[in-house]
Amino acid sequence: MFAPDIILAAVLNGLMTGAVYALTAVGLTLVYGVLHIINFAHGAILTAAMFAAFFAWKIGIDPYVAVFALAPIFFALGYALQRFVIGPSSHGEDRNILLVTLGLSIVIENLLLAAFRSDTRSIDVPYGFSVIDLGFTFLSVPRVVAFAASCAAAAILWLILAKTDTGKAIRAVAKEKLGASLVGIDVAHVYAVTFGLGAACLAVAACLLLPTFYVHPRVGNAYVLVAFTIVVLGGMGSVPGALLGGLFIGVVESLSGLFLGESLGQIGIFLIFILVLLVRPTGLFGARA
Amino acid sequence: MADPILSISGLVAGYGGVDVLRGLDMQVSPGEIVAVLGSNGVGKTTLNKTLSGVLRPRAGVIRFDGADIQAASPAAIVEAGLIHVPEGRKIFPDMSVLENLELGSYRRAKARRARNLERVFATFPRLLERTNQHAGTLSGGEQQMLAIGRGLMGEPRLLILDEPSLGLSPLLVEEMFGLVKTLNAEGLAILLVEQNVMQSLDLAHRAYVLENGAFVLSGTGAELAANPDLEKTYLGM
Ligand SMILES: Nc1ncnc2c1ncn2[C@@H]1O[C@H](COP(=O)(O)OP(=O)(O)OP(=O)(O)O)[C@@H](O)[C@H]1O
Ligand SMILES: [Mg+2]
Numbered sequence A: 001m002f003a004p005d006i007i008l009a010a011v012l013n014g015l016m017t018g019a020v021y022a023l024t025a026v027g028l029t030l031v032y033g034v035l036h037i038i039n040f041a042h043g044a045i046l047t048a049a050m051f052a053a054f055f056a057w058k059i060g061i062d063p064y065v066a067v068f069a070l071a072p073i074f075f076a077l078g079y080a081l082q083r084f085v086i087g088p089s090s091h092g093e094d095r096n097i098l099l100v101t102l103g104l105s106i107v108i109e110n111l112l113l114a115a116f117r118s119d120t121r122s123i124d125v126p127y128g129f130s131v132i133d134l135g136f137t138f139l140s141v142p143r144v145v146a147f148a149a150s151c152a153a154a155a156i157l158w159l160i161l162a163k164t165d166t167g168k169a170i171r172a173v174a175k176e177k178l179g180a181s182l183v184g185i186d187v188a189h190v191y192a193v194t195f196g197l198g199a200a201c202l203a204v205a206a207c208l209l210l211p212t213f214y215v216h217p218r219v220g221n222a223y224v225l226v227a228f229t230i231v232v233l234g235g236m237g238s239v240p241g242a243l244l245g246g247l248f249i250g251v252v253e254s255l256s257g258l259f260l261g262e263s264l265g266q267i268g269i270f271l272i273f274i275l276v277l278l279v280r281p282t283g284l285f286g287a288r289a
Numbered sequence B: 001m002a003d004p005i006l007s008i009s010g011l012v013a014g015y016g017g018v019d020v021l022r023g024l025d026m027q028v029s030p031g032e033i034v035a036v037l038g039s040n041g042v043g044k045t046t047l048n049k050t051l052s053g054v055l056r057p058r059a060g061v062i063r064f065d066g067a068d069i070q071a072a073s074p075a076a077i078v079e080a081g082l083i084h085v086p087e088g089r090k091i092f093p094d095m096s097v098l099e100n101l102e103l104g105s106y107r108r109a110k111a112r113r114a115r116n117l118e119r120v121f122a123t124f125p126r127l128l129e130r131t132n133q134h135a136g137t138l139s140g141g142e143q144q145m146l147a148i149g150r151g152l153m154g155e156p157r158l159l160i161l162d163e164p165s166l167g168l169s170p171l172l173v174e175e176m177f178g179l180v181k182t183l184n185a186e187g188l189a190i191l192l193v194e195q196n197v198m199q200s201l202d203l204a205h206r207a208y209v210l211e212n213g214a215f216v217l218s219g220t221g222a223e224l225a226a227n228p229d230l231e232k233t234y235l236g237m
Helices: A004-035 A040-059 A062-089 A094-116 A142-165 A163-173 A177-182 A186-214 A219-234 A238-259 A260-281 B044-051 B075-079 B097-106 B110-123 B140-152 B170-185 B197-203 B221-226 B228-235
Strands: A132-134 A139-140 B006-015 B019-028 B033-037 B059-064 B082-085 B158-162 B188-192 B208-212 B212-220
Touching: A004 A040, A004 A139, A004 A142, A004 A163, A004 A186, A004 A219, A004 A238, A040 A062, A040 A094, A040 A186, A040 A219, A040 B212, A062 A142, A062 A186, A062 B110, A094 A260, A132 A142, A132 B097, A139 A142, A142 A186, A163 A186, A177 B075, A177 B082, A219 A238, A219 A260, A238 A260, A260 B097, A260 B221, B006 B044, B019 B044, B019 B059, B019 B075, B019 B228, B033 B044, B033 B197, B044 B082, B044 B158, B044 B188, B075 B082, B097 B110, B097 B140, B110 B140, B110 B170, B110 B197, B140 B170, B158 B170, B170 B188, B170 B197, B197 B221, B197 B228, B208 B221, B212 B228
Parallel strands: B033 B188, B033 B208, B082 B158, B158 B188
Antiparallel strands: A132 A139, B006 B019, B006 B059, B208 B212
């Protein structure tokens, strides 16, 4: 058995990873909840955001500073992508949207591959190996920052959805498109805003991941697999579900790494995933089917 | 008579390969209640959807308040003050009563949201008791009040009501017709689609009867109520 200290440390580390996982999942679940499609370009957008953060660092901008520019830039990119590419090319057919996002992901990934080869790059920030001493364990500073910033980003997203007219319009369109049109909500605009918010979350996640992670043209896929798991666990379309699911998956991964060995950490995720699908197909956190 | 607030000419609309409306002409004057009658599936809801811009007409002109709107977006039509309370309510089920009402002023009259909320609550005290309840858990009658309240939040200049009494108990149906009368007495022009033919004719200043894609009868409420052809149209004899 492990000492309680070690388990507690693993849980803390899991929560920190989980917060970033949550951020990568929240955009996916939001887009699913509102547009009723799975955005297959999600991983490619994350990759693109990590490259953007990487090149910002190359020209001397720290990722924690770049995030304030990249989040709005990726919001605008996501907005434009949905409004001018995905929306018009899908002609209102869900399965077309699916194919368009899949096509987009292939295009983005291959453009990145052509431009940057499949080299793995990472950055070297001064605080990369800084730690906080808790007595029983050390916490990596960039991961603590990532945790705090992910929570802040999730809180901002929640405030937007709960309190602003735009957020209310997003929730209205998710459930009742005709009713929304009849109060004057521009549904195409709301779709694009939703897509933009998802992309902005990915930009934030990218800036938080970069100091402790590497980037290469397929890096987003690893995260997106976990994000899909979280979305299903949290209940498709549920934003709070994705947040809780992200934290949960982070802890599961960390604990199974501890008990099964570092390289098997992700197996725990998929075991839990399959178990949940068998027992509670609508997700862990009480979301409606 | 004053210039009509709404006038339609040669309106054609439909779905896929079928024209449901085949050339409609009608007018609604300011302050009027105009009823549109017709049996199930003749295209009353199709007409309302076309007026509010969610369905594009194939031909014809729709003039609202002096401007052509047949090519306008639903948002622009709401902004102009033509507000449609749809059949089946179409409220936002997992949002609170208050949020539903707030969204009624998403596009129009946002600056006067607080005042208009008070007005809606004065009209529908039942909604005030339930501001934080999810709209989807309201009773059918309450949902209908919410749908109308949401429409009123946008300060309509013409209000389209599509079967507001559908599924209501006789007592609530009375209440609904009373409400339509009150709203109209305050100066609101109303386009009313109803299944309660005699009650609607009693209330409406004028009415149109839709059959086979065209208005086959029209006139004042009293004229139509006395017209033997009305029954024929309805019973399809
Ligand atoms: N989205 C649609 N796609 C194809 N056909 C439709 C659509 N909506 C309505 N229709 C058809 O158009 C015709 C008119 O329908 P509409 O809903 O306008 O009738 P209505 O007069 O409102 O009937 P009711 O009194 O039952 O509400 C019907 O034959 C209906 O089946
Ligand atoms: Mg109808």
